[in-house]
Amino acid sequence: xxxxxxxxxxxKRLPIYLQVLNELYYRExxxxxxxxxxxxxxxxxxxxxxxxxxxxxxxxxxxGYDVTYxxxxxxxxxxxxxxxxxxxxxxxxLGHALCNYNKYSNDNMKITAVFDVHPSKIGTxxxxxxxxxxxxxxxxxxxxxxxLGIITVPAFEAQNVANQIVEAGIEGILNFxxxxxxxxxxxxxxxxxxxxxxxxxxxxxxxxxxxDNESNLD
Amino acid sequence: xxxxxxxxxxxKRLPIYLQVLNELYYRExxxxxxxxxxxxxxxxxxxxxxxxxxxxxxxxxxxGYDVTYxxxxxxxxxxxxxxxxxxxxxxxxLGHALCNYNKYSNDNMKITAVFDVHPSKIGTxxxxxxxxxxxxxxxxxxxxxxxLGIITVPAFEAQNVANQIVEAGIEGILNFxxxxxxxxxxxxxxxxxxxxxxxxxxxxxxxxxxxDNESNLD
Numbered sequence: 001x002x003x004x005x006x007x008x009x010x011x012k013r014l015p016i017y018l019q020v021l022n023e024l025y026y027r028e029x030x031x032x033x034x035x036x037x038x039x040x041x042x043x044x045x046x047x048x049x050x051x052x053x054x055x056x057x058x059x060x061x062x063x064g065y066d067v068t069y070x071x072x073x074x075x076x077x078x079x080x081x082x083x084x085x086x087x088x089x090x091x092x093x094l095g096h097a098l099c100n101y102n103k104y105s106n107d108n109m110k111i112t113a114v115f116d117v118h119p120s121k122i123g124t125x126x127x128x129x130x131x132x133x134x135x136x137x138x139x140x141x142x143x144x145x146x147x148l149g150i151i152t153v154p155a156f157e158a159q160n161v162a163n164q165i166v167e168a169g170i171e172g173i174l175n176f177x178x179x180x181x182x183x184x185x186x187x188x189x190x191x192x193x194x195x196x197x198x199x200x201x202x203x204x205x206x207x208x209x210x211x212d213n214e215s216n217l218d
Numbered sequence: 219x220x221x222x223x224x225x226x227x228x229x230k231r232l233p234i235y236l237q238v239l240n241e242l243y244y245r246e247x248x249x250x251x252x253x254x255x256x257x258x259x260x261x262x263x264x265x266x267x268x269x270x271x272x273x274x275x276x277x278x279x280x281x282g283y284d285v286t287y288x289x290x291x292x293x294x295x296x297x298x299x300x301x302x303x304x305x306x307x308x309x310x311x312l313g314h315a316l317c318n319y320n321k322y323s324n325d326n327m328k329i330t331a332v333f334d335v336h337p338s339k340i341g342t343x344x345x346x347x348x349x350x351x352x353x354x355x356x357x358x359x360x361x362x363x364x365x366l367g368i369i370t371v372p373a374f375e376a377q378n379v380a381n382q383i384v385e386a387g388i389e390g391i392l393n394f395x396x397x398x399x400x401x402x403x404x405x406x407x408x409x410x411x412x413x414x415x416x417x418x419x420x421x422x423x424x425x426x427x428x429x430d431n432e433s434n435l436d
Contacts, residue, residue, distance in 0.1 A: 012414060109416060180260075190418070196233040
């Protein structure tokens with residue numbers, strides 16, 4: 001069965017839908033309308049109907065979406081119905097935070113191994129995982145069938161770590177280092193950049209202040 | 219002077235341009251072509267010329283962009299030529315990581331105060347900043363002219379903290395808690411969600427594996 005190609009923007013919204021739907025599920029709410037989802041997500045209901053229509057026609061007019069069914073369907077689309085093991089490289093504060101934060105650990109996506117390049121970190125414990133030397137990466141990736149890697153090392157070490165991750169056979173990388181990394185085309189890489197988000201926030205702040213000044217002059 | 223309205227996608231790319239240009243600057247490279255920037259950023263050169271054209275016509279055919287001038291211009295657009303103070307709420311591992319990571323600290327955007335709700339954290343030090351009780355937020359925001367807030371508390375505390383940040387008069391929020399927060403329309407809020415990035419990575423992994431299988435069947 002061929003899946004329709006889904007835009008990157010929609011793929012990135014699906015985990016948000018899933019989060020809201022899980023909350024409804026735990027509150028034992030069985031159906032939800034696109035209007036209600038719109039309020040919760042601060043999205044236009046028409047946009048929500050369009051997003052969800054990608055995956056078949058789940059909604060029923062006047063009744064809304066079945067919460068359990070929608071959760072199941074989105075989990076399938078995101079392939080959360082199968083186990084995906086993740087390796088994290090960089091056992092600093094951010095690495096610790098991400099391991100603690102592994103809130104999908106009751107889900108099938110799990111950080112199952114932690115690595116570091118610095119001898120002082122090797123052998124320490126993070127959430128029941130022993131920090132391994134980076135030299136053990138390739139072997140561990142094969143052994144545990146790890147498919148995704150997270151980079152939480154400083155910028156100057158990041159490209160070297162990325163190379164080792166790619167060589168180890170990992171297929172996708174989530175990079176937190178503030179560095180632009182070069183990886184082969186077949187490796188999917190997503191970047192999380194804190195300063196980028198902060199800097200773009202500032203752009204909007206200023207714009208609004210200018211708008212205020214303008215209206216004050218009116 | 220009215221500024222052209224810049225799309226959110228372009229605003230979010232500007233800090234990446236800035237990062238690459240700063241690297242060139244430190245390597246004492248004076249001009250750069252859109253082709254070279256394209257290779258470094260994995261973006262189409264035509265896209266880069268279009269992005270930069272928003273801010274006036276900087277590039278010169280056959281010579282390229284003047285690195286110093288472009289840095290200055292982007293810094294102006296992002297309002298990095300003025301001081302912006304930032305408050306961080308949540309002195310856990312992630313809060314620590316962000317304070318350490320404050321790589322723009324030689325820039326004008328700085329985390330200048332750290333808060334927590336838990337008595338055990340109050341009074342501890344993060345990067346020369348003493349963790350303050352959340353009750354001191356409003357007063358400190360006024361005193362230090364803080365305009366942006368970062369939320370690094372657990373999900374269940376996040377809405378409460380967001381309310382206090384808004385009441386304190388902060389204009390923009392960068393939220394790391396895996397929770398959907400409701401804030402007034404005039405407050406700009408950006409979300410950084412690790413699990414969302416991880417989950418969307420998985421979507422692409424799976425698709426590629428399916429494509430492989432299909433080509434194997436050919």
